[in-house]
Amino acid sequence: MSLIVMKFGGSSVGTPERMQRVAKRIIEKQQEGNDVVVVVSAMGDTTDDLIDQSKVLNPNPPAREMDMLLTVGEQISIALLSMTVHGLGGKAVSFTGWQAGMRTDSVHGKAKITDIEPNRVFKALEEGNVAIVAGFQGTSTDGEITTLGRGGSDTTAVALAAALKADVCEIYTDVDGVYSTDPRVVKNARKLDEISYDEMLELAHLGAAVLHPRAVEYAKHYNVRLVVRSSFTYNDGTSVKEEAIMEQGVVVRGIAFDKNVARISIMGVEDVPGVLANVFGALAAEGIDVDIIVQSGVADGKADFSFTVSGDDREKAIGVIESNRGVVPFRETTSESGLVKVSIVGAGMVSNPGVAATMFKAISSIGVSIKMVSTSEIKVSCVISAEPLADVVRALHTAYDLDTAEQVYVGGPSERR
Numbered sequence: 001m002s003l004i005v006m007k008f009g010g011s012s013v014g015t016p017e018r019m020q021r022v023a024k025r026i027i028e029k030q031q032e033g034n035d036v037v038v039v040v041s042a043m044g045d046t047t048d049d050l051i052d053q054s055k056v057l058n059p060n061p062p063a064r065e066m067d068m069l070l071t072v073g074e075q076i077s078i079a080l081l082s083m084t085v086h087g088l089g090g091k092a093v094s095f096t097g098w099q100a101g102m103r104t105d106s107v108h109g110k111a112k113i114t115d116i117e118p119n120r121v122f123k124a125l126e127e128g129n130v131a132i133v134a135g136f137q138g139t140s141t142d143g144e145i146t147t148l149g150r151g152g153s154d155t156t157a158v159a160l161a162a163a164l165k166a167d168v169c170e171i172y173t174d175v176d177g178v179y180s181t182d183p184r185v186v187k188n189a190r191k192l193d194e195i196s197y198d199e200m201l202e203l204a205h206l207g208a209a210v211l212h213p214r215a216v217e218y219a220k221h222y223n224v225r226l227v228v229r230s231s232f233t234y235n236d237g238t239s240v241k242e243e244a245i246m247e248q249g250v251v252v253r254g255i256a257f258d259k260n261v262a263r264i265s266i267m268g269v270e271d272v273p274g275v276l277a278n279v280f281g282a283l284a285a286e287g288i289d290v291d292i293i294v295q296s297g298v299a300d301g302k303a304d305f306s307f308t309v310s311g312d313d314r315e316k317a318i319g320v321i322e323s324n325r326g327v328v329p330f331r332e333t334t335s336e337s338g339l340v341k342v343s344i345v346g347a348g349m350v351s352n353p354g355v356a357a358t359m360f361k362a363i364s365s366i367g368v369s370i371k372m373v374s375t376s377e378i379k380v381s382c383v384i385s386a387e388p389l390a391d392v393v394r395a396l397h398t399a400y401d402l403d404t405a406e407q408v409y410v411g412g413p414s415e416r417r
Ligand code: ADP
Pocket: 008, 009, 010, 011, 012, 041, 151, 172, 173, 174, 175, 177, 178, 179, 180, 181, 182, 183, 184, 207, 208, 209, 210, 211, 254
């Protein structure tokens, strides 16, 4: 008998019909002789709707109350899914994050799982039930309800799979697996049969929404067998594993993009040791993640530098810099939001010179200028303006020979994306 964790994302349970389909699939899996633990997200656009609702009442709500609100979405899903399983003659018990033993730190809105005590989940399985666990939520040691960050149900599933020593963790979503890029943007994106943890981790960090980055970290760390597949078809999905077979000659495995990037520039900063440590220390202390940092030229002992943050953090970051002016004086700050970071990822890049040059050429060939660049062993990222994103991704997809005529894609487009 195998223990299988099945995770269903919001679009997979967005309507009563889809909920029914998921319930049938769960029962099938159990009837095949498996112990089945299900992790489920909030239905459809519920999380976005709850956020919109809160913003009407308070544009800047306390993070604790936000978590209290958002966890409701997953709680609706677990109850409805469990009822649906019962309606079809199956046996299921639903659990909130707390009941399933998901313990986290106390950072509201992006909590990290610290420990899992899945006793009740095991007991439910022993009694012949499907255990249905709310994704994306946990409780801190001080008894507060927390959430794991947008898309965090994937992380719940993988972490639970590790804690339960499950044989496999299957992430069911609205596409057939992990593609060479977002199949909603490039119609002939190619489905990958396998991808390595490291490449998937980069893609996820760089914006490929199909898996939450921390879920991939967990899978790598605990060596969880991870499969991404469709909840609408029975097609084979994508295996995420330690070593993935690379097709011959393929240097770039995938293209990811992050559409919510802001650039902040600080001009006329005293060019003395410790300045960067000071500025970025102050930003880190406020929980602001800084991404690409570029120092551009020193004149008369003064330097200019630019860096990127999430668009959501732009104002907060400028506030931190302004309030730090006494420690690090500067002439002025400028900022630009609505930028995009587009990235190419592939383990084969290390040994292939000229990969970045191909990227710059493909982007410039459609008349787009590159604002910032950052590279690592297995990725190159360029920050550009948002407008021509789809054209840029398509051009890169072709430039790295990722196109294919074959395309398997099921599921309705989501308005919110
Ligand atoms: P779920 O609700 O199941 O968690 P998500 O919307 O979080 O689903 O993730 C699935 C979506 O990820 C797909 O619909 C697709 O648009 C997007 N996506 C982005 N990059 C990729 C990629 N490389 N491969 C597959 N899907 C991707």
